[in-house]
Amino acid sequence: MPLGLYISVPFCRTKCSYCNFASDVFSKAAYENYVSRVLEDIVNSRRVAAELRCALESAPEETVDSIYLGGGTPSVLHSSQLQRVFAALRAQFAIAADAEVTVECAPGTLTPALIETLLQCGVNRVSLGVQSFVDKESQSVGRLHNRTTVLGEISRLREAGLANTNIDLIAGLPHQSTESWDFSVAETIATGVPHVSVYMLEVDEDSRLGRELIAGGKRYHAHFVPEDDATADFYQLACERLTSAGIAQYEISNFGRLPTESRNHQSRHNLKYWTRQPYLGFGVDAHSMLLTDRREGCQAVRFATSDSLDSYMNRAPHTATPVSTQAALEESFFLGLRLNRGVDLQGLRQEFSPEMVGPFESGIRQGLDEGLLEQQGTILRLTVRGRLLSNEVFARFIADEITMGTGHVNPR
Template sequence: MAGVYISWPFCAQKCTYCNFASGVFPRDLEQQYLDALTREIRSTIWGWRPETVYLGGGTPASMEPEVLSRVLELVPGAPWVEATIEAAPGAISREQVQAWVRLGLNRVSLGVQSFVETELRRTGRKHTARHVAEDVAMLRSEGISEINIDLIAGLPGQTARGWESSLDHVESLDPPHVSVYMLEVDEDSRLGKELLLGGVRYGAMDVPGEQQIVECYEQAVERLAQMGLARYEISNFARPGSESTHNLKYWKLLPYLGFGADAHSFDGRLRWQNVESPAEYAKAGDPRLEPVEAILAEERFFVGLRLMEGVHPTTSEWAEHRAVIEQFVADGLLEADGATLRLTPRGILLSNEVFEEFIHA
């Protein structure tokens, strides 16, 4: 069963670490964007009923209930098996949550990133640990128990003690799902660009070293396991049955359709994406860029190996990649168990290097 991703790129502020095509845009662009979004969804010929819906961005939780209703009523398949909306802590109301439940949303992903106020302020986040606790309690009281909490290892000024404090807060809130990301350094975020340039803005000088970031990640793996949250994907941890059904479609190469600016789609053979700029998307008659044929043999390795269950290469794939596989097994980065190939704990930390070899093999 396929999934649907809907992009709402509007935010109250642009966080320094964010490398998504989102941000603060002119108010009048929202209506133009909404018109284009509903037009794109309405023009879709559905050959299947979506199983999952994921509203990301941006801050889709900022959508007024009537706007959200206007979008979701165009997506067939309700009630969906899983319908997720991303939200910024401290910026949602009980009335909103009640509307989400009426519209079929049953999972909320909170962009917490940290529970330490000094770390949050340096990135542009406005919430506090208290806001997160209040939001979790409110969501549960309104019937939404499937809650994810995002954390980032590597924020400016982050210390081992602060990271431990964040994990303590997670334990006290007892969510069924947690995502732990190591800070990405690239030109698509203000902080990443500053780090690449060797600058000092956005707290770049206070970003922890690579070893400290790795230690934070490994500590999270251990602590979350003690909480009953098993790592099922490199950055995702869940109790049995609370894994993200939608995101698993990406890692298992199942079909999905993306709507909105910079949204990606995959039909099992072809991949395509929409134009990245929200302003360009709002003006485009057809926002889709040229579809490209997916190279599934390669993608099965660098997407599937993200999962702890690993991949099951075909006989021809074993033969084609034998030299690379044998080298990584010898280096302790991969383990081969019968018909299954998976990353080792050390391989997880060096996963980008492993994936790159399979792409170029």
């Protein structure tokens, strides 16, 4: 099975108020040491895989068909640093000629020199953290770009041959209204990009804005954050508008233009997370999953680096979680249900066994009765309402808590 590679770059130009990731603003002097540390891990990847007894020595030698630089803001790295990362990956892994190679970029960083570097590194997909085309909204959460910058950079990317671009949007930003959100979605469609990600603002104590919202305060424009119901409505509106424009939803937060003869616009890299294909992550707070040979009831191993930059730089050991056959089945349900195509119950019975799938049937029936799930033949899917309450549905498929990592698939 082809492997995906993820490289985490935890540096940003500013810290967005809603951000709960292991990223921050550091001096450029820190970048060089970090890149060297990541390169060390890339070189050592076979040894780490062997120590964890997962997919053992063979996995890193498999062909790589996706590379994803996320974070953080990888586009803040110097050209020579990006080149060193890609050179190390190409030296250690067999990269398929048609591999999907994505770099997340902050609007406002895409200089002609950076675009040239991306092309030299073999990058063929760019993900832009736009979040909103309304300047007041993006600036209220600390973004440095404006609408004009974004549109100019998308044109520049297209002229350079990098038309395969994703735009990230966030529903629920401060000051957002139905009209302003409609405008952001319409602007996104008008750019002609083939892929869009739509996230709903997360309110949790791991971000400054989330803490302020929980405390009921006014800092970070918290009192201008729309109500949850309005945010859910924005999300639904985006689903409808994008679908009508031929950008079909294929996962809870992801939409791709319908496939053409030459390409499928769904993110190959992100699909690995939801379909349980192997991937290796490098850098701070980077998650990996490698398959095992299924000895001793262990189907795969998930492992992760520390989410503290200091600990990572000081070579803190990975945390590793073996994935039992039971856990693999649970993952197949709650990851597969993220996708609009759903899960094939018959396929799961064949892959695992009817006896293992049987105990999930009461939860499935409950989801069907509540209108959160729908079933067609043997295919089980979330309904539109189920997508809004997906965490509630997924909880019914998890017996024990499992360490999961999906890296960059959250809003950046």
